[in-house]
Amino acid sequence: MNKNIGLDEQARKLFEGKNFAFVATVNRDGSPQVTPVWVDTDGKYIIVNTAMGRVKQTNTKRDPRVAVAIFDQTNPYNMVTIKGKVVDQLKGSSAEQHIDKMAKKYTGQERYPNRKPGEQRVLLKIEPERIAGMGR
């Protein structure tokens, strides 16, 4: 059964826009961790492109629960916070191509300029479970 509630109009626009999101995960010792990310959506899932071995990748492999906050770069009072979980981690060519799409969206460059040798990109597919908004 698909419980995915998808993104409402306000949230979808925020994730489609050139806005930063802040993703919180839980560390092995139970403490919280938060990082700023570039972000994408297909309207149903929130997509975060990270690299294998980074804290948010290993944390969500162990415990998929995340919280995400995003706001409009031009109006920070237009924001939503989302509770959800990482339902899939996708490596390979889709993830490698997707980071170029993100670089294009956020910087205008055709290719992501900060690739490190041996780095494996990975898509974290986040299913939203609860959405709360401000400035609606």
Place this chain on the structure above:
Amino acid sequence: MNKNIGLDEQARKLFEGKNFAFVATVNRDGSPQVTPVWVDTDGKYIIVNTAMGRVKQTNTKRDPRVAVAIFDQTNPYNMVTIKGKVVDQLKGSSAEQHIDKMAKKYTGQERYPNRKPGEQRVLLKIEPERIAGMGR
């Protein structure tokens, strides 16, 4: 022994500036929670003004560990993330006056306009333990 590492120059400027911060805490069920906040600093501690009973207040009463991200509203690539803990929660007149200071800083208004009847403001005093920066 005071382990407080204080804030470095980049972090201090970001917290003194009219910038939003994102504070992550851990819920009772172990899932992460993140909220956008107005923020203040005395250079040593990060100060967040919230209200008694709100999730981040009750969460940090139970588990004081937090993660904080803040970025420059005019240049989102100038940002820091901080791992720390809430070492004190202060209620009373200092907290009630402080929310007006925050309203002044962020909105230019002399008094905080969103006070709710019976609301008790509280200062979360966050001791930074580790600071990581981007755009340094």
